Amino acid sequence: MRLDLPNITLNVEDSGPKDAPAVVFAHALGTNLHLWDAVLPHLPEGLRLIRYDLRGHGGSDAPDGPYAMGTLVRDAEQLLDALDVTDAVFVGISIGGLIAQGLAVKRLDQIRALVLSNTAAKIGVRSVWDKRISEIREKGLESIVAPTLERWFAPAFRKTEEAQRWGRAITETPLKGYLGCAAAVAGTDFYTPTSGLRLSCLGIAGGYDGSTPPDLVRETLGVIPGSRFELMRRSGHLPPVDAPEDYAALLTDFLTEIAHDKRDPDPHDPVPDLTGHTQSHSHNHDHDGGCCG
């Protein structure tokens, strides 16, 4: 359905009982709500599943950019208000994970828990995003398909029809929408607000993710006390596409865990070592994390 919000009309799919626990899904740059197609059938019954196309993507409106991250967060906030959703589990992948962090900071009443998938508090550095934006302006979205597929998928999966389909999705994204959202990512550094979050949080990374490599995802989860980190070793940047059943199993475990865990994380909990390896949770805002070359 097309849903008119105060500042934008978004394309939204809302299934399951309206009074059931809600799970909300926000997709990655250059994709759309169909990113979740193969995951949803493997989730438990009895949930309200809400997914939407970001501003400038899929069937949502694509106003002139650049967009600010605050605008994308406000879209999600207005969407949940319009649907009367509180206490949702928000699953955000890549830029969707940035929106998830921003929304949890702004409207904790709307969010029960977060899944931060293939994302970070800061994705890439501005100079690299600016270069990508200029290249797209000059040569079109086609010019970024091949390098993007290299960052998104492990070599073997890249050859599949499914991977090629997501390559086409990039070029089908409205130019204004892709560039608008890319500018929002370029301007976002959520390390400080995200480190103040105190809610249940699952991080998911892919071993072949060239956009948000595992260490970058781990670093972000490391600033949220009590969070859990899962590595999908054979996946790339989009595990809902390359391993939907395994991804759904991780979500299902997390949903089960938080349904049974009424305890809110203690704000005084020490920052956990999620890795079992030596890891510093201090972060370098200028790292490029391998993303977005």
Ligand SMILES: O=C(O)CC1=CCC(=O)O1
């Ligand atoms: O496009 C990429 O490679 C990575 C990316 C950053 C934000 C997003 O949603 O995707």
